[in-house]
Amino acid sequence: MGYKELLAKNLIKPFKATDQQIKKQMDLASRDLKVAKAMLGVNNDWTYNIAYNAILQAVRALMYVEGFRSVGEGQHKTAILFAELALGEKFENEVHFFDKMRTKRNQAVYDTVGLVSENEAKQSLVFAKKFVGRIEEVLKGMR
Numbered sequence: 001m002g003y004k005e006l007l008a009k010n011l012i013k014p015f016k017a018t019d020q021q022i023k024k025q026m027d028l029a030s031r032d033l034k035v036a037k038a039m040l041g042v043n044n045d046w047t048y049n050i051a052y053n054a055i056l057q058a059v060r061a062l063m064y065v066e067g068f069r070s071v072g073e074g075q076h077k078t079a080i081l082f083a084e085l086a087l088g089e090k091f092e093n094e095v096h097f098f099d100k101m102r103t104k105r106n107q108a109v110y111d112t113v114g115l116v117s118e119n120e121a122k123q124s125l126v127f128a129k130k131f132v133g134r135i136e137e138v139l140k141g142m143r
Contacts, residue, residue: 003068003085011078013071017064022139025061029054029132036125044121045108051121051128052105055098058135059083065142076102087138094131101127 006012032054039047059079063069066086070078080099087095101124108115116124 003066006068006078006081006085010072011070011074012063012068012082014067015064015069016067017069022061022064025057025064026136026139029057029061029135032057033125033129033132036128040121040125041118044116044118045114047121048101048116048124049105049108051124052098052101054128055101055131055135058132059098061139062086062135065139076106087135091134094127094134097127098131 003012007014032050036047036050036054039050056076056079059082060069063079063082063086066082068082070082080095080102083091083095083098104115104120
């Protein structure tokens with residue numbers, strides 16, 4: 001699947017983001033990393049969810065740099081598909097883990113209280129920091 005398929009399926013649309021809009025997405029990712037860290041030890045589910053959201057915001061910044069934004073239903077899944085395409089095989093493991101986080105986050109938000117263990121919350125935060133940092137590096141190379 002390529003960008004053309006995502007466009008044809010109306011999952012993304014062309015979008016000319018300003019540098020300020022891209023920066024705002026990365027600022028949101030940074031904010032979420034700080035809030036997730038503050039929630040660590042307070043609420044494991046929300047630590048995990050906010051860490052996931054930090055990655056989501058960074059992927060949205062990546063979309064913006066590439067000239068797209070997600071539309072319609074399933075935007076979280078679209079972010080996964082886009083990250084696979086934009087980041088390639090080098091990031092395959094990270095994108096796969098991001099997708100697993102998406103599934104668990106959905107359950108923790110909508111279905112089950114106390115789903116995330118303390119260890120999982122810690123791991124999600126460590127992963128999110130690393131992945132957001134790697135996306136920042138990619139973005140610097142693209143601009």
